[in-house]
Amino acid sequence: MKRHAYWILAVCAMLMMGSCAGKAIHNDAASPGPQASVPPPVPEAFYRETGVASWYGGDLQGKTTANGETFDQNGISAAHRTLPLGTVLTVTNLDNFKSIKVRINDRGPFVKGRVLELSLGAARELGFVSEGTARVKIECLEPVQGAAVYTVQAAAFTEEENARTLKARLQRKYETVYIVPRVTNVGTFYRVRVGAYPSEEKAERIAGKLTLDGLEPVVVRKD
Secondary structure (H helix, E strand, O other): OHHHHHHHHHHHHHHHHHHHHHHHHHHHHHOOOOOOOOOOOOOOOOOEEEEEEEEEOHHHOOOEOOOOOEOOOOOOEEEOOOOOOOOEEEEEEOOOOOEEEEEEEEOOOOOOOEEEEEEHHHHHHHOOOOOOEEEEEEEEOOOOOOOOOEEEEEEEEOOHHHHHHHHHHHOOOOOOEEEEEEEEOOEEEEEEEEEEEOOHHHHHHHHHHHHHOOOOOEEEEOO
């Protein structure tokens, strides 16, 4: 009888110890240590682009650039359609790997398929004056910041009447259509532009619609 009682007491003690052990494990799991927070991915802050660059010179020599400076074809400068004026770029000619730094002081190129227009002096440094164009890599060493407004250049004409005709046609579809004249040493060009948009993506959508009208539009930052 006593042996049976001892056996019951032993079983109860083992159950109590197991219960306590189980509670200890449960409490540890319910109170985890501090979790390390994972920071969100940082968006790319620098501008990189690869494409075709061209150069310009005598036609605009001595004329006013988009930022108000006098254009010097023998200096080192560049025109870009959407980067902020004053942005400093590293430009590398991918054909010969020559590289220079240039500052954007003008808008262009207005030929679809080209990403940058360099002064004659910059093209000379990069070694593609005789070729006229070169495939280049563009890198901006500083973050590109600031809000911007974009417009779409639908076409450019040497005859103002042709620009007015296109403007009248586009006004049937688009609320804002205007003409921007640009005086050069070979004459005045009349640029027909559409709209003012808060994002480059919106402007690109409008450019896509203009392409369906048989035009070759380009998106330009509206300074």
